Amino acid sequence: MKQLLSGNEGIARGAYEYGVKLASAYPGTPSTEILEYIGERYPEIKAGWAPNEKVALEVAAGACYSGARALVAMKHVGLNVAADPFMTLSYTGVNGGLVIVVCDDPDMHSSQNEQDTRNYAKFGKVPCLEPSDSQESKDMIGAALRISEEFDTPVILRGATRVSHSMSLTELGERVEGQRELGLKRDPMKNVMLPAMARKRHPFVEERLNRIRDHAETFEFNKVFPGDKAIGIISAGVAFQYAMEAMPNASHLKLGMVWPLPEKMIRSFANSVERLVVIEELDPFIEEGIRLMGIQVEGKKLTALCGELSPDKVEKALTGATSYNGVGPVDMELPMRPPNMCPGCPHRATFTALKKNKVYVAGDIGCYTLGALPPLGMLDHCLCMGAGIGIASGLSRVLGDVAAGKTVAVIGDSTFFHSGMTPLLELAYNGGNTTVVIMDNRTTAMTGAQNHPGTGYTLRGDGTISADMEKLAEAFGFKRVRVVNPYHVQETEKIINEELATPEPSVIITKAPCALLKTERILPDKPLHIEESTCKGCKACINTGCPALEFVKIEHPKEGEKRKGFSQINESLCVGCRTCWEVCKFGAIQENS
Amino acid sequence: MSQSNRVYNVLIVGVGGQGIILASDVLGRVAAANGYDVKKNEIHGMAQRGGSVSSHVRFGRKVHSPIIKLGEADVLLSFEQIETLRYFPFLSRKGAVIVNDAKILPPAVFTGAQDYPAGVLDTIREKAPSTIVVQGAEMAQRLGNPRVANVIFLGVLSNYLDIPVEIYEGVLKETLKPKLIDVNLRAFHEGRALKNGQAA
Numbered sequence: 001m002k003q004l005l006s007g008n009e010g011i012a013r014g015a016y017e018y019g020v021k022l023a024s025a026y027p028g029t030p031s032t033e034i035l036e037y038i039g040e041r042y043p044e045i046k047a048g049w050a051p052n053e054k055v056a057l058e059v060a061a062g063a064c065y066s067g068a069r070a071l072v073a074m075k076h077v078g079l080n081v082a083a084d085p086f087m088t089l090s091y092t093g094v095n096g097g098l099v100i101v102v103c104d105d106p107d108m109h110s111s112q113n114e115q116d117t118r119n120y121a122k123f124g125k126v127p128c129l130e131p132s133d134s135q136e137s138k139d140m141i142g143a144a145l146r147i148s149e150e151f152d153t154p155v156i157l158r159g160a161t162r163v164s165h166s167m168s169l170t171e172l173g174e175r176v177e178g179q180r181e182l183g184l185k186r187d188p189m190k191n192v193m194l195p196a197m198a199r200k201r202h203p204f205v206e207e208r209l210n211r212i213r214d215h216a217e218t219f220e221f222n223k224v225f226p227g228d229k230a231i232g233i234i235s236a237g238v239a240f241q242y243a244m245e246a247m248p249n250a251s252h253l254k255l256g257m258v259w260p261l262p263e264k265m266i267r268s269f270a271n272s273v274e275r276l277v278v279i280e281e282l283d284p285f286i287e288e289g290i291r292l293m294g295i296q297v298e299g300k301k302l303t304a305l306c307g308e309l310s311p312d313k314v315e316k317a318l319t320g321a322t323s324y325n326g327v328g329p330v331d332m333e334l335p336m337r338p339p340n341m342c343p344g345c346p347h348r349a350t351f352t353a354l355k356k357n358k359v360y361v362a363g364d365i366g367c368y369t370l371g372a373l374p375p376l377g378m379l380d381h382c383l384c385m386g387a388g389i390g391i392a393s394g395l396s397r398v399l400g401d402v403a404a405g406k407t408v409a410v411i412g413d414s415t416f417f418h419s420g421m422t423p424l425l426e427l428a429y430n431g432g433n434t435t436v437v438i439m440d441n442r443t444t445a446m447t448g449a450q451n452h453p454g455t456g457y458t459l460r461g462d463g464t465i466s467a468d469m470e471k472l473a474e475a476f477g478f479k480r481v482r483v484v485n486p487y488h489v490q491e492t493e494k495i496i497n498e499e500l501a502t503p504e505p506s507v508i509i510t511k512a513p514c515a516l517l518k519t520e521r522i523l524p525d526k527p528l529h530i531e532e533s534t535c536k537g538c539k540a541c542i543n544t545g546c547p548a549l550e551f552v553k554i555e556h557p558k559e560g561e562k563r564k565g566f567s568q569i570n571e572s573l574c575v576g577c578r579t580c581w582e583v584c585k586f587g588a589i590q591e592n593s
Numbered sequence: 594m595s596q597s598n599r600v601y602n603v604l605i606v607g608v609g610g611q612g613i614i615l616a617s618d619v620l621g622r623v624a625a626a627n628g629y630d631v632k633k634n635e636i637h638g639m640a641q642r643g644g645s646v647s648s649h650v651r652f653g654r655k656v657h658s659p660i661i662k663l664g665e666a667d668v669l670l671s672f673e674q675i676e677t678l679r680y681f682p683f684l685s686r687k688g689a690v691i692v693n694d695a696k697i698l699p700p701a702v703f704t705g706a707q708d709y710p711a712g713v714l715d716t717i718r719e720k721a722p723s724t725i726v727v728q729g730a731e732m733a734q735r736l737g738n739p740r741v742a743n744v745i746f747l748g749v750l751s752n753y754l755d756i757p758v759e760i761y762e763g764v765l766k767e768t769l770k771p772k773l774i775d776v777n778l779r780a781f782h783e784g785r786a787l788k789n790g791q792a793a
Contacts, residue, residue, distance in 0.1 A: 004625050004633070109636055133632075133659075166659035167621055167633040241632075244657040311662040325686055326664020327720050330678045335707045337608065337676070337699040339642035370642065375704050542704050547643055550698060551705030565705060 002169040007159060010134035010170055011073070011101055012037035014141025015045060019178040021068035021096070023047040024056035026418060027447035028075030029110035030164040031103035035073055036450070039459040044175065048459045049450060052385070052418040053078035057085045057100065064098040065191065067180035069145050073101040076117050077384065081419065083120070086154070090124045091201040092191050093152035093208075096180045097145030103159035106281045106308035110446075112365065112384065114306070116282040117158045121259040125209050128156040128259040129221065130237040133168040136221065140256065143221060149180065151208055151215070158258065160281070162238040162308065213260040221256020224269060232273030233318070234266065234286060234297075242314035243279045250318075261289045270295045277302065279317065281309050341370050343548040344515035344523050344575035346486045350410070350439050351378045352544050352579055353492035357500065359408045362391035366412035367445045367514075375543045379410075386411065386419025393423065393432040393505075405500040407434045414444035414452040416469065427505045428477040435499045436507045438469055439486070441514040449517060457519075473507040480506035487512055489582035515575060527574035527592060528581060530567050534588035537563035541580035541589065548573035549580060600653035601629075601754060602661040606680045607672025608697045609646050612743035615768075616670075617648035619747060622764045624652035627756045634659035645676060668753050670746055672729070673697050674713040681720065690721040691749050693729040693742065725749060725787065732783060738773075741780035748784020758785070 005013065011034050015023055023045050025035040038047045046063075050056035053074040060070040072082075079086065079102050086100070102120070105111040121128030129144050131137040137159070144155040189197050216222060227250050235243045236255040243252060253269045255261070270276045270290075278287040278299040287299030302317035303309060316322045341348050351371045354361060355378050362381040363369060372379035381391050392409035399407075411420045416438050424436060444450040451457040456466035473481045480502060484492050492510060499506040513520040527548075530541075542551045553565040567588070569580075581589045603620060607613045614635055621633040629652035636646060649661045661683055669684045671677035671692045684690065692714070701707040718724050727749055729742035736745075744765070751761055765777055 002625070004621050004631055162634060162659060165635055167618075167631070168656075168659070169625060169631060238659070241657040241659065245662070248657075310660055311658045315662070322663070324664045326666075326682055327684045327686055327688070329682050330716055330720065332678060332710055332713075332716060334675050334679055334710065335699045335701045337643075337645040337679075339609070339644035340700050342642065367642070374700070374706075539705070545700060545704065547698075547700070547703060550703045553705060 002171050004167050005134045005138070005170040006033070006165060006167045007131065007134050007137040007163040008033040008165070009037055010131075010137030011141060011157070011159070012041065013170070013172060014138040015071045016042040017138065017173045017175050018142040018145050019069050019176055020045055020071045020145070021178065022060060022063035023071045023073070024050045024059045025073040026050055026053050026056055026078060027444050027450045028078050029447055030105060030161040031073045031075045031078070031101065031159065032447045032450065034101060035459060049452060051453055053082040054085060057082040057089070060098055061085060061089055064094040064096040065185070066096065067182040067185070068096040069178040070096065071099050071101060071141070074103070075111065076102055076104045076115050077111065077113065078102070079117060079120055081385065086120070087124050088193050089154050090126050090205055091193055091198055094148055094154060095185065096178055097148035098154045099141055099144040099148060099157050100154055101157045101159060103161070103164050104282070105161050107161070109161050112382065114282060116285060117156065118258050118285045119283065121156045125205050126153050126156060127212050127257060128158050129256055130158045130258045131163055131256070132237050132240045132254070133163065133166070134170045135168065136256065137163060138170055140221060145178070147212070147215070151212055153208055153212070158237070160237055166238070209260060213263070216257045216260055216262035217264050219257050219262070222262050222265060223254050223256070224265075225252040225254065227251040229273050231275045231277060231318070232269055233277050233279055234269070234290070235279040236286065237281070239279045239281055239309055239314070242309055242311050243318070245311045246315035246318050255286065258286060261286065263293055266290055267293065267295060270297070277318065279303060279309070279314055338373055339370060340373070340545065340547055341367060342515050343546055343573045344577040346441055346510065346512035346515070346577075347371060347439055348376070348544055348546060349486040349489050349512070349577065349579040350437065350492065350510045351376045352583060353486065353489050353496055354378055354408060354437070356493045357496050359496075359500065360395075360403070360406050361408050361410055362388040362395065363410045364388040364415055365446075366415050368410055368412055368439055371410070373545075375545045385415055386423060389420055389423035389427060389436055392434040392436070393427045393430065396432040396434040397430070404433050404503065408496070408500075409434060409436045411436065411438055412445070413438065413440040413442065413454050413469070414450075417453050417467065421472065424473065424507070425476050432505055433503055434505055435496065436505070437496070438507065438509045440469065440509050440511045441517070442520050443514050443517050445514045445516070449514065469509055478505065478507050480504065481509070482507070483509045483511055485512055486510035487577055487579060487582070489579055515577070524576040526576040527571035528569055528576055528578070528589050529571070529592045530569050531588050531590060532566050532568070534586055535566040536586050536588070537566050538585070539567070540583045540585065541567050544579055544583065546580060598654055600651055600656055602666045603650045603668045603670060603750065604661055604666040604680060604683050605648045605650065605670045605672075606676045607646055607693075608676065609643050611646075611672045612740065613646050613648050613672060616743040616747050617650050619764055619768055620650050620750070622768065623756060623760050624650070626760050626764055629653055630656045632656045632659040645679060647680060668750060670750050672743070672746065675710060677717055678713060684721065688721070689753055690717055690724040691727060691746060692717060692724060693727050693746065695730060727784070727787065733780065736776055736780050736783065738776050741777055744777045744780040745784035748781040749787050751781070751785050
C-alpha cells in the first residue's frame with residue numbers, strides 16, 4: 001500500500017532503497033529531516049552529522065571514491081560552504097554514485113537569501129534533477145545514483161520547501177545494494193587534481209556534459225503530457241503541480257532534469273504548440289536555456305523573480321486573471337506574529353545582559369538571530385553562518401577607539417563548530433579588540449535540536465566526544481576565556497563589562513541548555529509570580545520579550561495611580577528561568593509558595 | 594469514495610506548538626485510508642518558534658498542488674482567534690469556519706505595544722455565519738488532558754467531510770501511543786457531537 005510521505009521522507013527512503021552506504025549532512029531548513037529519517041529508520045546506512053556542509057560533501061566524496069553509493073544533504077546556502085569540493089568533484093568524478101541533495105527555500109521561509117541552486121549545476125557542469133512530489137523525490141534518488149555511476153559525475157537533486165515539506169502518496173520498494181566493488185583504488189590521474197591532471201580532466205567534464213545532454217532526451221522523468229495545442233507549458237518541481245492545477249488541459253512538458261536541458265525534446269514540444277510558456281520559481285533558468293536554443297518563449301515577464309509561486313500566481317500568469325471565489329480579506333489590522341525565542345530561552349538572558357551594556361552586535365544564523373526583533377533589538381548584523389566574528393574583527397580593526405569596548409560578536413555552539421572556529425583564529429591571530437560571546441545552548445536549536453560535535457552525542461544518539469570550546473579558544477591563543485551561566489543576568493552583564501574594558505580580544509561562553517532540550521535540563525519548571533501591587537509597571541521584565549510575560553494596561557486608574565499598567569506572568573508558559581527576576585529592581589517577581 | 598473530480602481543501606491554522614501538524618497528519622492519513630489521493634503542506638523552521646503556522650490538506654481523486662488556492666478552502670479550521678482572520682482570504686464563499694476560542698498574544702500585544710483586536714469572533718461570524726466556535730481548552734480540560742484539543746477540533750471537522758467515522762478511529766489508533774488512544778477517541782467524539790458550538 002502507498003504511504004503518505006513528505007518529500008524529505010521520500011529522499012531518505014530513496015537512499016535506503018537505492019543502496020546508499022553513507023549519508024552526511026549539516027542541518028538546515030528545509031533539508032534537515034532527510035538525515036534525521038535516515039538516522040532513525042535505516043541502520044543499513046552509515047550516517048552522521050558533519051560540522052558543516054563542506055565536510056559533509058568531502059566525507060561523501062571519500063565514500064564514493066571507495067565505490068560506495070553516498071548521499072549528502074544541505075539547504076541551498078549550504079552549497080556555498082561546500083562549493084570548493086563541489087566544483088572540483090566535477091573534475092575527479094566519482095566511482096560509486098554520489099547524490100548531492102540541495103533544498104532551496106523560495107520565499108525564504110527560514111533563510112537569509114533565495115539563491116537558485118540550478119545555477120550551481122550549470123557552474124559546476126553537473127546534472128540537476130528536480131522532483132515535484134514525494135514519489136519522485138524517492139525515485140529520483142535512484143535515477144541520480146544511476147546517472148552518477150554511468151557518467152562518472154556527482155548529481156544534484158534540487159529540492160524546495162514546498163516539495164520537502166509536502167506529503168503525498170508514495171509506493172515503497174525493497175533495498176538494492178550498489179554494484180561497485182569497494183576498495184582502495186589508486187588512480188592519481190583521476191583523483192589527484194594537480195594542474196597537469198586537472199587540465200586533462202576539464203575536457204572530460206565538457207564531453208561528459210554533452211553525453212548527459214543526449215541522455216536527457218530519453219530521461220524517464222522528462223515527460224510530455226499532450227493536451228490543448230493553444231498553449232504549451234514547460235515546468236519542473238512544484239511549479240509543475242501549480243501549472244497542472246491552473247491548466248490541466250493544456251500541453252505540458254515536465255522536466256525532471258533541469259540541467260542540462262533536452263534540446264530536441266523542447267524544440268519538438270515548442271513546434272507542437274502555438275504559444276510556449278515556462279513556469280519556474282526564482283531565476284529564468286529554463287527560459288534562458290530555451291532562448292539560447294533560438295526558440296521563442298515567455299517566462300519571467302509572467303512570473304516574479306522574487307518569492308515563491310502559488311496556484312494563484314500561476315493561474316494569473318497563464319490566463320491573465322484569477323477566478324477568486326473567496327470571502328476576501330477582513331478589514332481589521334492584525335498584529336504580526338513573528339517567531340520568537342521560547343519562554344526560558346538562555347539567549348534571551350544573554351541578550352538582556354548585552355542590552356544593558358549597549359553594545360553593537362555582529363551575529364549570524366541560529367535562534368539567536370531572533371534577538372534582532374523587538375523588544376530586544378540586539379542584533380546589528382546577520383550575513384551568513386559564522387560571519388559575526390569576522391565582521392566584529394573587521395569593524396574593530398578599522399574603527400579602533402571608536403568601536404573599542406562597544407563591539408561584540410555572538411555565535412551559537414553549532415554555528416561555532418560549523419564555521420566559527422576559523423574566524424576566531426583570525427581574531428586571535430590579528431588581534432582585533434572585540435569580545436566574542438559563544439552562546440552555548442548544547443544543541444542545533446533552530447532546526448529542531450540536532451546533535452553536533454560539542455554535545456557528546458551522534459546523529460543516532462550514541463555517545464561520542466564533546467569538543468571543548470574553552471580549550472579551543474585557549475589553544476588559539478586567547479588569554480581571556482570565561483564561562484558564565486547566562487541566567488545569572490547581573491553577573492553576565494558584569495563579565496561582559498570587564499571583557500569590553502580589556503584592550504585585547506576575549507571570549508565569553510554563556511552556557512545553558514536550550515529550554516526545549518529534554519536531555520540536559522537545568523530549568524526548575526516552577527513558574528514565577530508577580531505581585532501586582534509591588535509591580536511599578538516599569539516594563540524591565542517585559543522588555544526581555546518573554547512570551548510568558550504580559551503587560552496589562554490599567555484602563556481606569558484609581559486616584560494616585562501612576563502606573564500605566566503592570567506585568568503578569570502566564571504560569572502555564574513560565575519555566576522559571578528567572579531572567580525577569582534578575583532585571584526587576586523592585587522585587588515584584590517571586591517564587592510561588 | 595465518490596468518483597467525481599471534486600477536491601476537498603482543508604486549511605488548518607494557528608500558532609507554533611498547538612498541535613496543528615499532528616492534526617493535519619491525522620487528517621491526511623484519514624483521507625488516504627479512505628482511498629483519496631492526498632497532498633499536504635506545512636511550514637517548518639522559524640515558523641515553529643511561536644510564529645503563525647498553517648497546514649494545507651487537499652484530497653480527491655487526483656490532487657496536483659500541495660497548496661490551496663486563495664478562496665478555495667472548504668473548511669478553515671483555526672486554533673486561535675486572530676489567526677482565523679489572517680488566513681481568511683483562503684476561505685471559499687461556501688466554506689465553513691471552525692474556530693477555537695483561544696487568544697494567544699503575539700509579541701507586540703504581550704509587550705503592550707499593540708492591543709489584541711476586539712470583536713474578532715463577531716467579525717468572523719459576520720463574514721461566515723455558519724462558524725462554529727469551540728471552547729477547546731475547556732473541553733480538553735474536562736477530558737483530563739489539555740493536549741487533546743486538536744483532536745476535539747478534528748472531531749468537529751469530521752462533520753464536514755464525507756468520510757466514515759471508523760476511518761478516523763482507525764487512524765487515531767494507529768498514530769497514537771496506546772495509553773493516549775482512549776482519551777483521544779473520547780475527544781474526537783465530543784468534537785464530532787458539537788453542533789453550532791454547543792454540546793449536542
